[in-house]
Amino acid sequence: MAASKAILLLLAALLFVTTRASSSSLEHHEELKLKAAYSKVLVPAPAPPKLPIVKAPAPPPLVKAPAPPVPVIKPPSPPAVPVIRPPSPPPVPVIKPPTPPTAPVVKPPTPVIRPPSPPPVPVIKPPTPPPAPVVKPPTPPTPVSPLPPVKPPTYPPMPPVKSKEDCIPLCDKRCQLHSRKRVCMRACMTCCDRCRCVPPGTFGNRERCGKCYTEMVTHGNRSKCP
Secondary structure (H helix, E strand, C coil), rough: CCHHHHHHHHHHHHHHHHHHHHHHHHHHHHHHHHHHHCCCCCCCCCCCCCCCCCCCCCCCCCCCCCCCCCCCCCCCCCCCCCCCCCCCCCCEEEEEEEECCCCCCCCCCCCCCCCCCCCCEEEEEECCCCCCCCCCCCCCCCCCCCCCCCCCCCCCCCCCCCCHHHHHHHHHHCCCCCHHHHHHHHHHHHHHHHCCCCCCCCCCHHHCCCCHHHEEECCCCCCCCC
């Protein structure tokens, strides 16, 4: 509807413009005739004003109205046909065949088992007694001779130690095989100075210097004297 109204307005505007243009052209023609009649007069007639050229407005583009959507009409669905089930046939009775008569069970005759005959008893002879051993009269024990008393080992007399200078050769001999000779010499000199004794040899024989030598210990409760 709006598009048709716009088209009608455009047509009316075009008719109005064309009528104005035709009327203006007629007026111009009459003026020319009047000029021809008064052309002998020397007074020049004023030039008619130029009429503005009115261009007709361009028609607006035609706008097509959108087509209304066609409603989709679904055909009515046919009514559901009720499913008619055929009547179920009556159950056929199950006829069991007659059971045949059971045949009597005939047991086979049991065989007669005879007991086994006992084996013959072996004749056991009484064992012959072993001959009596000949017992010899005990021999008298041999007299044991008494062992001689164990004598303690004899050692050469210890060299006398009177001063610290006497300890140097004795400790040098005592520590000559020690892995740390300087440590051994220091401990030996201390023990020799206090106990006035150095054991003979490179090891052992510590008891020969008495308890003073054997019971002297370090701060860690180890024997101090070599």
